[in-house]
Amino acid sequence: MKKSILLKGISLVLVVVMALNVVIPANPVEAASSNIKICDFIKLLVTAMEVEVDTAQTDAYLKAAMAAGIVKDEDFEDYNEYTSRTDAAVLLNRADEYLHGDTVDAKLLQTVLEKRISDINKIPKEKREAVAKTYAKGFIVGKSNGMYIQSRSFKGNDYLAAADAKKIVALLKNTKGRAKMSPDGQLIRTTNLPKNAKDYPYILEAFPNSFYEMKFMYQRATYSYKPVEGEDYARPTKVNETMSVLETDKKGRCVYIDDWMKKVEDNLKYRLNVNYCTIDNTWLNNLRSTYFIYKTEGSNKKTTDDIKEYMSYAKKNQVVIKCPIISVEPSTLYFDDAYRVRVYVKFKISFSGERKPLDKLFFVRQFVSLKEITKDKWFEGVYDIELATANGNSNGSDYAVFDDSLNDYFYKGK
Structure with a gap:
């Protein structure tokens, strides 16, 4: 009888342990469902751009994006990975230039690269210009570094949330909805203005x-x-x-x-x-x-x-x-x-x-x-x-x- 009770106790412990192993993911960040995958972000872009898609093909949206120059062969190894903010900026900038051309002034671009993105050095060199252009055009303006600070942190290694992805892709056509930026690449405030706001250009x-x-x-x-x-x-x-x-x-x-x-x-x-x-x-x-x-x-x-x-x-x-x-x-x-x-x-x-x-x-x-x-x-x-x-x-x-x-x-x- 004692041996039977002991075996039942051991079995109960094993069941509990197995249950815990199932409930707790190995990497909670990767388990989050709020982030958007690269393939899904590409689909959003292609749809917003209204480029021709042959849906009879396999990976139809990816092929359409490649044909339009939005995605290049060397960009990604796995399209099921989550999209980083940096990669989103690269793809978004290509899509915007496909639709509207290169609209960022060279002097403004240089100012943004040198002064406005505090963590620009954490972004791969070959992607910095696209990130700066996306910032200057008011698509992704990063996070505040505090009051009186004239730069913002882009946090390019963070994943892009699906909800945010839909918002910024909508700005491809809705240019008036983009964040307002000053001529030297700083975020403009349009609410709760000072009493003498009319004395300043912005x-x-x-x-x-x-x-x-x-x-x-x-x-x-x-x-x-x-x-x-x-x-x-x-x-x-x-x-x-x-x-x-x-x-x-x-x-x-x-x-x-x-x-x-x-x-x-x-x-x-x-x-x-x-x-x-x-x-x-x-x-x-x-x-x-x-x-x-x-x-x-x-x-x-x-x-x-x-x-x-x-x-x-x-x-x-x-x-x-x-x-x-x-x-x-x-x-x-x-x-x-x-x-x-x-x-x-x-x-x-x-x-x-x-x-x-x-x-x-x-x-x-x-x-x-x-x-x-x-x-x-x-x-x-x-x-x-x-x-x-x-x-x-x-x-x-x-x-x-x-x-x-x-x-x-x-x-x-x-």
Whole structure:
């Protein structure tokens, strides 16, 4: 009797174990049914493209896709695998170019490849251009990297969900339904807009309303006369109207604006990334190049000497400044006797000893006014940096940083 009971117990255990082995899949990810297979994605594309399909053939949709150049022989080994976001982008871009041609501007494509997709290096080189084009056209715009971040993560190795596949394939014909992208490849926001949205050419998804609603410099001034837009000041939407004396493109926008933005970004990169152990002549020269270069050696020497004086102070007081985020947003460029562009920065500072004067801890040619800044604590700021020239005959090529003030008095936060 005892032996019989024991055998029954062992049999029950075996049944339970076998049941558990059946219920729990070896790889839960692969067991998910929400992802779309490559063959099914190809069928969606071919159907949406309305290309001719001979349904009497085996693998009719695959053959139709190959005939149209949407799929190539070397693309896949197994069409029953799930579709990655990268492979979906490649196929989708070919389908879109089949229908509409290559519509992505070369400059925009380069900007997206260099600045807008943070994980582009994780995508195979031969597929990056297709991914960037799909991104630029508003098909697949990836995931946010956080507020004020001007790039997004594509996550190309993730599988594409079937529901998402149907949505993006529908955009082949429904071009108005695609995500709105800025001329430099950033996602545009169309809802919950700032109060003064009309002052800007567009509002970006990655920037909060407070970034836009901070007053322009000309709004802070007191005039003895009524200022005229286009002459005394200009909002970002009207700033091109002030550039007629500069070298401009067909839209009336100065062709050197990208260079201006680079100077502002570099200026902040060097001023807000300081290590007393490593700052040297290279750091000095790089920072100096962001400020205006005068024709007279005396004027140039003053700026250089000021930087050298700051370097000595930083070394003596063991100043370390770290700034992982610098976002210079060209769509905020406005005019107020000079040109100003709005920037966001996040930084923290450390130094030896007790609290010290801010205008000593930071290199600044104008002034610095930071509220509640604490040693070794992260600090966020939004500033309007001025670009100007001392050359009355400038075509815009020599514009550089003039007013480099770090003044957070006007920024109200998120």
